Amino acid sequence: MTHPFITRLERTIPLSGPDRDAIERLTATTRTVPARQVILGEDEPARGLCVVVQGFACCFSHLRDGGRQITGFLLPGDCSSLPAVLLGARHAGIASLAPCLVATVGREALADLLLRHPLAGCALWSAALTQEQILREWIVNIGARSADRRVAHLFSELLTRLRQVGRSAGDRCVLPLTQEDLADTLGLSTVHVNRTLQALRGSGLLRFNRGVLTVPDSRQLESFAGFTPDYLEARVATEILLACAKRDVAEADRAPR
Amino acid sequence: MTHPFITRLERTIPLSGPDRDAIERLTATTRTVPARQVILGEDEPARGLCVVVQGFACCFSHLRDGGRQITGFLLPGDCSSLPAVLLGARHAGIASLAPCLVATVGREALADLLLRHPLAGCALWSAALTQEQILREWIVNIGARSADRRVAHLFSELLTRLRQVGRSAGDRCVLPLTQEDLADTLGLSTVHVNRTLQALRGSGLLRFNRGVLTVPDSRQLESFAGFTPDYLEARVATEILLACAKRDVAEADRAPR
DNA sequence: CGACTTTTTGAGGGGGCTCAAGCCAAGTGG
């Protein structure tokens, strides 16, 4: 089976054989992390890019008053935000929600990849850009939608993303989230999430029971939520692609491994 | 005076002379846009990267029910989100809030820049990453803070960013925003923004009058909002920098313009 | 079984929303 991270990157750019090899090598050594564990604290400096090979994780921020806000989910093949690694700035924390298989790509290795494999580098950037699209959509979701549509939209997005990585069986999928997690994601209280889920179940749009989401008619749910999946479909423009490829060839000529 | 876009990019990476020249050439032709004008609609395809040279603009999304959510502000030197250009995906709309000077960098020109000037390209990516950091912070703001702290946090961020680009005089700055804009940014109603502003004025933390923000003690405001500016300070890690620079030199050898 | 986490329910309150009207400043045109 191909490496999830490679599959993920190839959704934006078709990679060459050497590219794939290089990435595979970087993410070969993994470590397992139990569920509900902090993978990278908000305060500790990021040593490298964190790639979730298997499992389910999230990015989070804590407020002084004890509140928690989840700012993203990491599915198999996703990686932690590049800013954490490239820019020295503050970064979100990362925690596992289900047991995870995690690879960490150090800064030097990352720099080397960017240098020797521009196409792979470009793919990495593109993944970060997709991430940005998602964040923007989340702002719209939290800022402008009612509680029920908010929940529906999040579930629609997660269902779509899980399908992309082959982790959904028909109309149901596993989401290792508690109602508290949902609350911290959507800017709602736990109690209200509970009642909203009941209402949604009542209207037949979805059922969410002990980490299993069931959506009888995803089309209907998406329509209710105002969800359109186009922000999740990344494909790099050909002009850019050609430029990267050209450089890639040049690199190969000059510095064959 | 140096070009604002270059100043912006150099906040993350020190550029070489040729890099600067190339960027300057790309953003030389600008057009003026009056205030309150749509620069790029949500539906129309993005022809290129949109660089705000002067003025004040915002990114926005519209919902079916007529609601609007502002998902970002573009200050002098900022550019529209790369995803719009590189990935074919849906993108946010862009609108001017004050009169703007805007340059558009076409996809071909952008590809050419990435090819010939890796360092400049890296700077561009980094700017996008900073953008991501800001989006993440906005999610925390909208999702987890009360109305008054939300307003305080946004103002703190904008004040800091305006200082970075030299557009704030001491304790005051110009923000061409209506209360409705603030409402659409923060996920609040216009009426409530009004009352919140009054409360903040009452407590002496800030005054916002007809587009002029006055903050007597920014330290105090930031403390109230729970604002820390570290997510706005981007600086690319040296390892990455060296890799880019190395490639840059190699490029210069191989294909001198 | 006993300790714990997660979900569910109830009751009450408050933060923020909607609707609607009045106000103020800055144009615009006669």
Added chain:
DNA sequence: CCACTTGGCTTGAGCCCCCTCAAAAAGTCG
């Protein structure tokens, strides 16, 4: 120079969405 318009700001009243607090019910796991 003054009516008239216009867009934004301000206020009031009423209410509903969602929050908090608290406790019971239902799973979960050693």
